[in-house]
Amino acid sequence: MRGIAKSFLGVRVLTGVSLEAAAGEVHAVVGENGAGKSTLMKILAGVHAPDEGVIEIDGSPVSFAHPVDAQRAGVAIIYQEFNLLPERGVAENVFLGREPVRRGLVDRAAMEADTAQLLAELGETSFGPRDLVRHLSVAQQQVVEIAKALSQDARIIVMDEPTAALAGHEVELLYRLVARLRERGIAVLYISHRLREVFDLAARVTVLKDGALVTSVDTTRVTPDELVRLMVGRDLGAYFPPRDGSREGGAGEVRLSVRGGGNAVLDGIDLDLRAGEILGVAGLQGSGRTELAKALFGAEPFTRGEMSPLRPGSVRQAVAAGIGLVTEDRKAEGLALRQSVRDNALLVSRSVRRGGHGGRDGGRRGHGDVRELLEAVRLQPPHPDQEVRYLSGGNQQKVVLAKWMTVAPRVMVLDEPTRGVDVGAKAAIYDLMRGLAKDGMAIMMISSELPELIGMSDRVVVMRDGRIAGELPAGPSEETVMRLAAGEVSS
Structure with missing residues (x-):
């Protein structure tokens, strides 16, 4: 050519x-x-x-x-x-x-x-x-x-x-x-x-x-x-923004706690997610990572064990309790592709308002407010009236994140947040995640890309066969994570 x-x-x-x-x-x-x-x-x-x-x-x-x-x-x-x-x-x-x-x-x-x-x-x-x-x-x-x-x-x-x-x-x-x-x-x-x-x-x-x-x-x-x-x-080294040393290791208050959580796929889940931290979740396909995300969000709820301060039995209850979920498949589960950027950014807040739970903005954001929100997530260019289907993968993912920021969840679960996203958009999403954690949000990030999991997480839990196989401090080696995931070592 x-x-x-x-x-x-x-x-x-x-x-x-x-x-x-x-x-x-x-x-x-x-x-x-x-x-x-x-x-x-x-x-x-x-x-x-x-x-x-x-x-x-x-x-x-x-x-x-x-x-x-x-x-x-x-x-x-x-x-x-x-x-x-x-x-x-x-x-x-x-x-x-x-x-x-x-x-x-x-x-x-x-x-x-x-x-x-x-x-x-x-x-x-x-x-x-x-x-x-x-x-x-x-x-x-x-x-x-x-x-x-x-x-x-x-x-x-x-x-x-x-x-x-x-x-x-x-x-x-x-x-x-x-x-x-x-x-x-x-x-x-x-x-x-x-x-x-x-x-x-x-x-x-x-x-x-x-x-x-x-x-x-x-x-x-x-x-x-x-x-x-x-x-x-x-540079590649500028990908991952530095951790907040004051919060590293989970020093914030516990925002979400699970003890003995289980359902048809999960068993014996013991987990604490703290304010201001990014908790990474690793594991092979079929290990139960996505099922854990859905259980925390009430989509496939725990049927045994305890989850506090609330164990949501539905998605609506989870949203009302301040829990958000960015799904693995943004096109099928996270966006209305033929609707505008603005309508997608307001999906959650409008739903909250209809449910009578009173989101932060009640679903009444104006055109200018939405533009400010899109600029905050670095959507380029921030055109609120453009249909989402015409955006790049990275910009679509930023719209999904903006959708949740309208209701300011206290806990955010991110399932493969950078899948199909280019390196520049990844860096912008990492910066946004680190900024939200610094402001006190508790974030759980599920990822199949070990470099980003290691580079972004304050702690890493490894899933295997529907259970937590072990927990690792910040910065583990890829080999250690994979050995846990494959069942070669215990932690």
Whole structure:
């Protein structure tokens, strides 16, 4: 891709961007949300046409008027949100719209045999061509998407945030799949906010900022800190704001206490959450982390044990008691995507008012007040009337945080607060969290990213099999956390 430029409604989103990828190469594309990564990839995939520039495949210029044209040229894109039909089988999804036909009818035997061969080539044995997609895990669905790309004879595969919704052990499966694609001579363009993956998988990395090319460089010739500086203009060490030493170790009053808490998933939970601290919660997928968050918030309440000062039996009771929850999936559970930023920011306060619990502002914030709130969470740009669905992932997450700040909860539970968020937006969210803790809020943060968990937490509890496997002081090593999570040590 040479000199690619693109504007939407007069706004320039790409300016003279160039990118090269070789057969059998994994080439990472990084940058903040809004840097132009997705637009560049959609141009390659035929979703958008460039205003300027040339695309060449094997040295020959190509022009795509439709994604089907790109597919025929050997380009496939696997989006963060998969394009699969959950009620159809694996083979039906792999060959959707391209079903083999015999004597005027779909040749299901041939379709299933070809799918089985593709799965075997990818080393996948845990499911077969006839299994329904809705029964598959996220990682298995990703395998289906890759098999679909291979069935189209793809030679260039774009992977957009492929590990955003994967558990730790599923990431290892993705690594193996990427290695197989590389061995087959396929060029993989890998978009990710996770720097570890960039350095683990990619031979080269291209950095975009504000729609322009910053650099393309071999990953062996750049450090993670240098890469962050290229993307956002700040050092990796500036990610995590310093802890408040006066509160470190949980010196504030106990805001929430659980003794012997349990339900269908959790058992024997003993936990204190104190004012002014950030309590990190670690654990493998399925360890009970999200179930703990939902129990504290009354969505899947404790059925045994004690929780004080209140054991909410419903979400409404939790909100009335001053407990907030930022859910793991902001799009499905945290936002009304087709409503404005302003309406989303007032969702909780309006609900509180209807319930007669009298939130801090009673749901009557004016346009100017909402703008001030959005500026406080560093929403860029703070347009209250814009629909939330058009915001970047980082800005969407800031709207979720703003929604809770309207009622000033005393306890905030954050489940994967920076999932799918770029490095610059992460730093802004970390600053906001540290500021809220300094003002006395008690924060529980669940995260699968150990560097952020270690960098932000005043204490860390580790979950395993629905129980708390141990508690660690500030700054534990990743190895210590993982050994607890896997049951190799006790604390």
